[in-house]
Amino acid sequence: MSFDIDIVFRYGPLLLSGLWTTVYVCALASLLAVAAGLAAALLYGLPFRAVKLLCRAYIEIMRGTPILILLFILYYGGPSAGLTLEAETVGIVGLGFYGGGYFAEIFRAGFQSIPPGQIEAARMLGIPRPAIVARIQIPQMLTLIIPPSTNQVIILTKESALLSIITVAELTKNTTQMVNETFAVVEPYVAVALLYWLIIEGIALAGGALERRFSRAS
Amino acid sequence: MDFLGVITSHYNAFLVGAAMTAVVSAVSIALGMILGLWLAFGLISRNRPLRRASAVYRSAWRGTPILVQLLIVFYLLPEIGLDVPPVAAAIIALTMNTAAFQAEIFRGGLLTIPSGQVEAARMLGIRVLRIRVRILIPQMMRLVLPALINETISILKNSSLISVIAVTELMRTSQQVVSVTYRPLETYMIAAVVYLAMNLVLARAGAWFERRHALAAR
Amino acid sequence: MSEEAESGTMEGKPVVLVEGLHKRFGATHVLKGIDLAVEKSQVVCVIGPSGSGKSTLLRCMAFLDRYDEGRVFIENRLLGYRETDGELTRDSERNIDSVRSVIGMVFQHYNLWPHMTALGNVTEALRVVRKLGRREAEHIGMEMLGKVGLNDKAHDHPARLSGGQQQRTAIARALAIRPHVMFFDEPTSALDPELVGEVLQVMQELASEGMTMVVVTHEMGFAAHVADEVVFMDDGEVVERGSPDDIFKRPRSDRLREFLDTWRSRAI
Numbered sequence: 001m002s003f004d005i006d007i008v009f010r011y012g013p014l015l016l017s018g019l020w021t022t023v024y025v026c027a028l029a030s031l032l033a034v035a036a037g038l039a040a041a042l043l044y045g046l047p048f049r050a051v052k053l054l055c056r057a058y059i060e061i062m063r064g065t066p067i068l069i070l071l072f073i074l075y076y077g078g079p080s081a082g083l084t085l086e087a088e089t090v091g092i093v094g095l096g097f098y099g100g101g102y103f104a105e106i107f108r109a110g111f112q113s114i115p116p117g118q119i120e121a122a123r124m125l126g127i128p129r130p131a132i133v134a135r136i137q138i139p140q141m142l143t144l145i146i147p148p149s150t151n152q153v154i155i156l157t158k159e160s161a162l163l164s165i166i167t168v169a170e171l172t173k174n175t176t177q178m179v180n181e182t183f184a185v186v187e188p189y190v191a192v193a194l195l196y197w198l199i200i201e202g203i204a205l206a207g208g209a210l211e212r213r214f215s216r217a218s
Numbered sequence: 219m220d221f222l223g224v225i226t227s228h229y230n231a232f233l234v235g236a237a238m239t240a241v242v243s244a245v246s247i248a249l250g251m252i253l254g255l256w257l258a259f260g261l262i263s264r265n266r267p268l269r270r271a272s273a274v275y276r277s278a279w280r281g282t283p284i285l286v287q288l289l290i291v292f293y294l295l296p297e298i299g300l301d302v303p304p305v306a307a308a309i310i311a312l313t314m315n316t317a318a319f320q321a322e323i324f325r326g327g328l329l330t331i332p333s334g335q336v337e338a339a340r341m342l343g344i345r346v347l348r349i350r351v352r353i354l355i356p357q358m359m360r361l362v363l364p365a366l367i368n369e370t371i372s373i374l375k376n377s378s379l380i381s382v383i384a385v386t387e388l389m390r391t392s393q394q395v396v397s398v399t400y401r402p403l404e405t406y407m408i409a410a411v412v413y414l415a416m417n418l419v420l421a422r423a424g425a426w427f428e429r430r431h432a433l434a435a436r
Numbered sequence: 437m438s439e440e441a442e443s444g445t446m447e448g449k450p451v452v453l454v455e456g457l458h459k460r461f462g463a464t465h466v467l468k469g470i471d472l473a474v475e476k477s478q479v480v481c482v483i484g485p486s487g488s489g490k491s492t493l494l495r496c497m498a499f500l501d502r503y504d505e506g507r508v509f510i511e512n513r514l515l516g517y518r519e520t521d522g523e524l525t526r527d528s529e530r531n532i533d534s535v536r537s538v539i540g541m542v543f544q545h546y547n548l549w550p551h552m553t554a555l556g557n558v559t560e561a562l563r564v565v566r567k568l569g570r571r572e573a574e575h576i577g578m579e580m581l582g583k584v585g586l587n588d589k590a591h592d593h594p595a596r597l598s599g600g601q602q603q604r605t606a607i608a609r610a611l612a613i614r615p616h617v618m619f620f621d622e623p624t625s626a627l628d629p630e631l632v633g634e635v636l637q638v639m640q641e642l643a644s645e646g647m648t649m650v651v652v653t654h655e656m657g658f659a660a661h662v663a664d665e666v667v668f669m670d671d672g673e674v675v676e677r678g679s680p681d682d683i684f685k686r687p688r689s690d691r692l693r694e695f696l697d698t699w700r701s702r703a704i
Contacts, residue, residue: 061410064371064417066378068389069410076396077403117547120500121606124541125561125613126533135564139551161283165382172286185293193282193290200281 011178018174026157032096037103062101075166091163099156106148110141142214150207224404228395235391243374246312254320261325279318292383308380323365327358367424458505468672477646481659484669490652540615544622546606548594554605555590580608600631617648
């Protein structure tokens with residue numbers, strides 16, 4: 001087993017373009033996941049049984065099914081239901097709604113952490129629900145939800161490697177291409193592992209910085 | 219939509235696939251537990267190099283996508299002269315992955331056990347290994363059971379990835395069924411329901427254990 | 437301060453009118469047909485043992501808890517429900533907010549928002565509900581904090597205030613929206629004894645300015661001196677009501693006598 005650093009450089013552009021795809025797909029999917037999770041957590045708090053049940057079902061399905069299956073249902077099953085999406089779109093939507101199930105639980109715990117009396121005081125002053133969420137609940141939840149959210153974005157980024165299976169030209173896919181063209185195994189995989197580790201350390205650092213910023217504020 | 223047709227004509231295939239998924243997951247979790255326990259004691263060891271090495275292992279296996287890990291194990295084993303069947307490669311990769319996550323769970327559990335207990339046992343002349351097996355691990359296991367169930371669910375979901383290296387578990391079975399029936403939507407949804415059912419059973423079992431533990435602790 | 441006012445109705449329409457109010461939590465019947473009228477500038481104190489339902493009554497009067505039977509009118513508008521042919525259906529959030537907008541509420545545990553300064557707490561509703569600009573809102577906010585004697589604490593967060601200061605901030609917050617009636621839900625029960633006085637003093641000043649008030653309280657001294665009417669509740673019912681003198685000096689029922697005896701023996 002030897003390590004040929006030259007092929008890594010030769011394939012540098014391919015790997016970097018894969019890295020870029022991974023980064024922006026994950027960024028968009030994370031935004032979608034946060035939005036879907038917040039929506040589910042808010043709907044879950046409404047006093048309607050049917051809505052609650054629907055949210056519970058969404059959360060349980062997302063948390064109980066492999067992401068690969070969800071991607072296959074969207075990508076291969078979608079067309080027969082009249083929904084034809086590009087692989088990359090499937091990736092963003094699939095990862096986004098999948099992550100949404102986990103973010104919903106994070107937000108739910110966050111909402112539960114705020115004493116109901118604070119909400120009652122706001123209601124008595126006539127402050128509308130959206131303002132209560134945006135100005136009273138979320139600012140106080142931040143210190144609690146930032147660590148698990150960071151963790152969730154990291155998990156989502158790792159899961160994004162699966163998009164290679166549905167032909168999205170992201171980091172893992174381009175690495176596989178490199179393996180197929182060079183017949184080298186060690187170099188590409190060591191390189192890709194390091195690149196993922198780099199992205200993930202970056203996310204962890206950013207999350208830590210956010211956490212410090214908000215814990216100082218409160 | 220023709221769910222019934224797909225199920226009735228490929229009932230056995232789904233069953234065999236699901237069994238394979240269950241077996242691979244169970245074996246990986248069990249082997250991962252042994253490795254994870256060693257690793258956990260490494261993480262809290264007084265021996266600095268051992269602690270460092272354990273931390274590096276944990277960081278590497280928690281910080282890279284499981285798909286990349288799987289591909290590395292699958293392609294690298296032959297490079298070092300080990301020709302193992304895909305199933306073995308799959309179990310090795312899943313085991314090494316879950317060991318890192320389980321080690322972190324165990325470490326958290328071990329930290330909650332008062333150090334006085336170990337000191338008392340040492341004073342009585344009980345050997346370290348025996349203290350671990352008879353005093354620490356039994357107490358810690360009860361504590362970490364819910365987290366362990368979550369890890370099992372996550373391995374069960376991640377086992378779908380081993381379809382990529384041609385292990386005929388539930389995911390790959392579904393792909394084979396699709397290639398015959400040309401009904402991807404129905405087939406993958408059936409697979410999703412099977413995964414969901416297995417995970418629900420696990421989650422229920424976890425909740426039951428947790429309740430029992432809560433009752434016992436009173 | 438108003439002199440001894442007769443119990444029951446006076447001329448003019450009551451600011452708050454409660455008719456035949458019932459509330460159940462599952463199988464427990466917490467309120468068993470409560471009637472209450474609060475006239476303009478009147479101070480009504482509700483006393484009674486813990487678990488008597490007095491806090492629940494106030495929460496139902498604010499529709500923080502849904503009542504099951506009966507009616508609550510705030511300035512002649514039904515609160516919480518819409519009535520059609522004697523049938524009550526839950527009102528829209530917007531209408532509930534509108535009827536409630538004349539109520540200022542003060543809670544036992546202050547319920548301040550910990551991430552905002554005292555001034556931020558007081559100005560929040562002015563900014564979000566009244567849509568005032570920062571300058572104008574802060575001007576009113578400082579005026580309200582001045583009223584409760586907390587001008588110098590305006591830029592402190594609740595965690596840096598004493599319990600008494602927090603409760604006074606909460607009173608200023610409720611006053612900022614210029615309510616027509618103030619509801620106090622055991623406002624001094626969570627306070628250390630030495631901090632009770634400053635809060636009661638603010639409340640007494642409010643009463644003397646003619647604010648209409650409903651006060652659920654354990655402070656018998658406050659009820660005796662400030663209330664126009666005292667309502668004694670036990671086991672979900674109004675057992676006795678009357679002037680402070682009637683209630684504290686000439687109790688008619690055994691239950692009230694027993695309650696007062698217990699309270700006096702504890703007070704010593």
